C-alpha cells in the first residue's frame with residue numbers, strides 16, 4: 219500500500235486520524251493540536267464556479283477603476299490599484315513595488331484564473347489539462363494573496379488624506395469590498411476534495 | 427488527550443499539496459506528484475536565517491522615513507511611528523491603534539513567538555505544546571496584515587501629485603519594511619510546526 223485515503227494526517231502536529239463524513243459547513247479539527255484537518259461546504263461545484271466567475275469580473279473592475287478620488291483648491295486626482303503600485307516602485311522603491319504587485323495583483327489574478335480553469339473541467343467530471351500543476355500552485359500561492367489588506371489600506375488612506383483634502387471612495391473601493399467577500403466565500407470550500415472526486419488520467423504528470 | 431498515533435510512528439507522511447496519506451519512503455506523492463517531506467528540510471536553520479535577516483532589516487525600516495510629503499512648500503519625511511503619533515494627535519486614535527498593531531505589534535510578536543518556537547523546538551521541549559501550536563497558527567494568520575503600511579504609502583504617493591501645491595514620494599524605510607514582512611512570512615513558512623510535538627526519543 220503506498221497510500222491510505224481513509225486516513226488523514228494533521229499538517230501541524232503529525233497526528234493520524236480516521237476520516238469521517240461531515241455535514242455541510244462542518245469542520246474537522248485535530249484532536250491533538252486543534253488545527254483544521256478538512257472541511258465540508260454547502261457550495262457545490264457550479265456555485266463555486268459562479269462565484270469564481272463573479273470574482274473575475276469584480277477583480278477587473280477593482281483594478282481599472284479608481285479606488286480614491288481627492289480634490290484640493292480646484293485640483294483633483296484619482297488612482298487605481300495598479301497606479302498605486304507604480305507610484306511605490308518609483309526609484310529605490312522598485313523591490314517593494316514588486317512585492318505589492320505580486321501580492322495585490324498577480325497572486326489574486328492567478329488564484330481566480332487557476333481555480334476557474336480547474337472548476338470549468340471539474341463540472342464535466344474531468345481533470346483539466348495541467349490539473350496537478352494548477353492545484354499545486356493554488357496551494358502554494360494562497361498565503362500571498364492580500365486583497366483584504368489592500369481594502370484596509372484604502373480605508374486608512376481615506377482617513378489619512380481627509381485630514382487635509384476632500385476625499386471620495388471610488389468604484390474601485392466598492393469592487394474591492396465585493397471581491398474580498400467573494401474570496402472569503404470561495405476560500406471556505408476545500409478544493410482538495412477534487413483529487414478524490416475527479417478520476418485520474420493515464421499518468422500523473424511530474425513537474426516542479 | 428493526545429491519543430492519536432503520529433504519522434512517523436506508523437510509517438506514514440501526509441502530502442502538503444493534496445492531503446493524501448502516503449507510506450513513508452516514497453519521494454513523491456502517488457496522487458499529485460508533490461515532494462513528500464516527513465519534516466520540512468533544514469526547517470530550524472532556514473527559519474532562523476530568515477528571522478535574523480528580517481530582524482536586521484527591521485532596524486532601518488523603523489529608523490528611516492517611509493514617506494516624504496510636501497504641502498505648500500513645506501516638506502517633511504515621516505517614519506512609521508511618526509505616522510502613528512500624527513493620527514493619534516489628530517484625534518483618530520482608532521486608526522493610530524490599527525497602524526500600530528499592523529506595523530509594530532504584529533512584527534514584534536512574530537519575532538518573539540518565532541524565536542521562542544525555534545528555541546523550544548530545538549530543545550524538543552515538552553513545555554506548553556498545545557499553546558505553542560496555537561501561537562504558530564496565530565503567527566501564520568496575522569503575518570500578512572503588516573503589509574498595511576505599504577498599501578497606505580502606495581495610495582498616498584499615487585494620489586498626492588499636485589506639483590507645487592503638494593506631492594508625496596516613497597522613501598527607503600518602506601522598502602525595508604516590505605522586505606521585513608516578506609522575510610518574516612518566509613520564516614514562519616519554513617518552520618515546521620510538527621517539530622513542536624517531536625520528543626527526544628523519536629528524533
Ligand SMILES: [Zn+2]
Nearest residue numbers: 228231248251
Ligand atoms: Zn494536529
Ligand SMILES: [Zn+2]
Nearest residue numbers: 441444455458
Ligand atoms: Zn499529494
